[in-house]
Structure formats: structure tokens, C-alpha cells
Amino acid sequence: MPAILVDGLCKTYRSFRKAPGLMGAVRSLIWREHVLREAVRDISFVIEEGEVVGFLGPNGAGKTTTLKMLSGILHPSKGRAEVLGFTPSQRAFAYLRQISMVMGQKSMLWHEIPTYDTLLVHKEIYRLDDGSFRRNLDELVELLAVEDLLRVPVRNLSLGERMKMELLAALLHQPRVLFLDEPTIGLDVVSQARLRGFLRELNRKFGTTIMLTSHYMDDIQALCQRVLLIDHGQLRFDGSLNELVMQSSPYKLLNVTFANTPPSSQALAMLDPRISQRPSDDPLRLNLAVPRELIAETTALLLRMGQVADVGIEDVPIEEVIGALFTGQEQIGVAA
């Protein structure tokens, strides 16, 4: 049985449109034009237990709405969602006890009190006996290094500290499925790296299925074997990051730094016309987007054109691939 099964899932929001200004406000008292917005449109995918899947998309693509439907917060307008064999919108307690949701920009903790008080409530809510509570707590406190923060009111914590406590509260009952919505947003680089390490360890140790949205590609690259790309509510890609790059960008980036003089424009004209030049700040450095099948041949040709100090061959940065996909750019890697 898959951990998560989504079949033809849709979510439509209903709102009303108001004309601007005072007259618009007065008119809206009498008559309102209702509009329907399809946040999620007919998406389907399957996630197996123990997978870590990145859920990517621009703002308003439908990522958070999907996570909210999977965690039982929102009712789907159409379609089917099953997580661990349960229908999330039914909010069966047996289901909610096996999942957790962490939202980077929305706290799930009670702010006025220390996290430890929240944990004591979670102990009862998630039916943890004293032994499991103590064991899980000790383990998480050590992993997250938050011993000193347990008894500090949440509102007095920094953003990074709060995020750790959010994770602590979300993981105390050892959920089988974890939904993370922008968990590293607002964190400094060090905290981001620590959090990634923690999540990797969590997945390795307990086999926790993780579904993660993030705008930081470092999060996705560090954690996710698989990505789902969503745009305008529709699933555009489902596969590994490598597949995404291979499929979306048939180019590799070839960066050559010459020791003294770069090749002349006549020499460069000998290169295959499918190769394009990318901007470079250094006059001695040549940045090229080269079709994958031409990379060896082009490198050899350039090495013969002058004295080469350095050569680098890399894939188009994943941010660029995804950014280009979302902006509808066709030749990813060509224009930087």
C-alpha cells in the first residue's frame, strides 16, 4: 500500500470580485460577482512509504493547498486522496495520530507558553506512555540541540529556535508521514543545513515519509530523491531531479578560462551553431551552453584554440531549470 495516493484531486476556492473605490464597495453591498479559482486541478501521484518527495512550484501554484488537503485541513472539491489508507478529510484520529504538518510561516505551537507545556498536551493527545514520551523527547532534544529552549515561552524564541521547536512538537509522536511546508524559510544558512541533516537522519532512522515544499533548491537537492512540479494547479513533472534537468535542459554548461588571450570571434564561429554563449564578467572566461552530445567534441576544440587555465562542465543550475520551466522558457540553459 502506498503511503500517499492522490487521484484526480481538485480544489476550487470561491471568492467575490469587487470593483475598486467607494462606489465598488457600495455596489458590492447589493450585488457581488462571485469568482471561482481552481487552486489544484486534477493532480494524481503516488508516494511510497519512506520516500522524501519535494513539491515544487511558484507562489500560488497549489502546493500548500495540496498539503492541506492531504493533512485533512481542507476538503477536496473533487478527486480522491488517501494517506496511509485513510481519507484525510474524514479526520479520523487514528489517521491524525500518524501524521504531522509543519508550516514554516504558521506556528502550530501555543505562543504564550513554553514548548514543554505543549509537549505535555501532545503526550495525551497522541497517547504516548511515559516511557515513549521521555525516550522520543530525549532523542529529539539531542538531535535538535534544544535542551535550553524547552522551558522558554515560544514568543521569546528566535525564528530558527521556533522552527526547531515546531519540529520537535511535530515529531514527538513519531509520525509515519510528515508534511513540511517551507520548513527552512527565514532560517540562516547554518540552521538550514542543520535542519536538512536532521530531516535526512529522521528519514533514514525511522523511514518517515516526507513531503516537502520549499523555495530553496538546496533543501530539495539535499533531501529529495524525487520531485513533483506543480504550476497553475497542474502537475507538470514527476521524477528525479536528474531526470528533470535532463528532460528540461538538453544543454550542459561549459566554462573555459584561458590563460592569456581568449579565442577570436572567427575561431568561435567554427563552433556548432547550436552552441550559445552565456554572459561572463571575465574577458578570459568563455561560458557556453552546449548540447549534451557535443560536450566532448567542443571541449577538445576549445583546448586547441589557446592556452587553457581552467575547464568546468556542469549541469544547468536547478534553480534556472525550474525558473525557466515556470516562466515558459523553451531553451533552458541558453539564456542565463
Next chain:
Amino acid sequence: MMTHVRMFGRMVGLNVTMTIAYRAAFFALMVSSVIQPVVSLLVMLTIESQGADLPFDRSQLVTYYLLLSFVAICTGCWVGEYLAEGIRDGELSNTLVRPVPYIYNFVTNNIGEKIVKLPLLLPILIVIALLFRSELSLPSDPLRWIGFGIAVVFAAATAFLLDFALGSLAFWIKDVSGLFRIKDLLQGLLAGQFVPLALFPPAFAPFLEVQPFRYTLSFPLEVLAGTLDGAALVRGFAWQIGYSVVLWLCYRVIWHYGLKSYEAVGR
């Protein structure tokens, strides 16, 4: 069952802690719930001393308003507006992802506040009672006190469910604050908060008997005062329990459909 009791107890404890954390706001609310009945009492005593023909004597007025303060604390409820805000800004999501009946959070919040308030307000009420001790007359019949206790419990349930059901309308109405202002006004007039219901013209009596606000405040005081005969008592308890059940059903129906409309706005 025991798990629910422990969970409920822990949540009440948490809400007690949170109530104490909001010391300033809490103190203001606490004092306001005593000031209004005391001011009403002073106004009524002045009217009475100027020879107005009232169906209450001074002693009954003092007893009514002092006990009114106590019942008002026991039945007071503010969760509806917080609930509406939570539905509007998406904070309700926190409650929805936890394996706990969503109403628990609000019931325990209400009980937690009362646990903190009562021990702090009782001394204030005792001081006021001592000031008016010559005019205060409390019944000695234990049955009346038992009836009063039961009526207070149901009054608290009715007031809570009314507030909760009203706040739940935020699933469809974005701003329910206007409805709460109307409710507060009706509560003040029809629950016996400003003046005892017995002071209304007799023509209003049939309406006053059946409207729900009476059962959130005035009815327990009427039970204790012994102004109701046996049949009126049975009818009163039947109305009170009936309102609790109907409002509970309303809450269930509203949430059944409301959750389908919930948009969990914000991230």
C-alpha cells in the same frame, strides 16, 4: 474514556497557564465582569430609594445582583469571536491537524479561564457582600442550592454553545463581529443582566420565558430565589436542556458543512 479525561485535563491545565500569561487583559476582563452588575445594583437601589414601585425589595435586589456577578463569571463566554478569527485567518488549522475533537480546545479554554477567574473574583464579591451584609439574604434550603448549581452548569453550556455556534458562522460570513454586538445587546437585555426579567411588563412574560438568553443567566437566579413554582421549574429546566441539545446539534451541523467551506487562508 480515561484517555479523553486525561487529555481534557491536560488541555484545561494548558489554558489555565495561558490565561495567567495574559495577566493585564485578564485582569481587565475580570474587573469588568464585576463592575457592570455592581453599577446596575447601585442604579436600582437609587431608583428604589426614590419610591419607585418595584416588584423587588432592597434585599432581593442586593441578593440578585451579587449572585448575578457570580453566575455571569460562571457562564461568561468569549470563545466565539476567537473562533471566528481563527476561521478567518486560518489559525483553526492548528486545531484541525491534531487528533482531538475540535471543540475541546474551546471548551477547555473556557473552563481554564473560569478556573483562574473564580478564585480571584470570589474575594471581591465577598467584600461587596460584606458591605451589603445587612440587606443580603441567601436561601437556606439545600434543594434550592442544588437546583441552582444544576441550572448554572446548563446555563454555562447554553451560553458556550450559543457563542460557539455564532462564531462558527464565520465559515460563511467573513465578519461576524456585528452579530456578536447584537448578541451582546440581546444578552444584556434578555438574560436579566441589566435589569431582572421580572421588571419587564407582564405582557412580555410568555416571550421572556421561552427565549434562550434567559437560560444563560436569569434562570439559575430564579431557581435560587424560589420565585418559580414546581411546574415553572420543570418547564424551565426542560427549556434549558432543550436549548443545550438544540445548540449542540446546530454546532454539529454547522461544522459538518462549515469544514467543507473552510479555506485555511494564509500559508
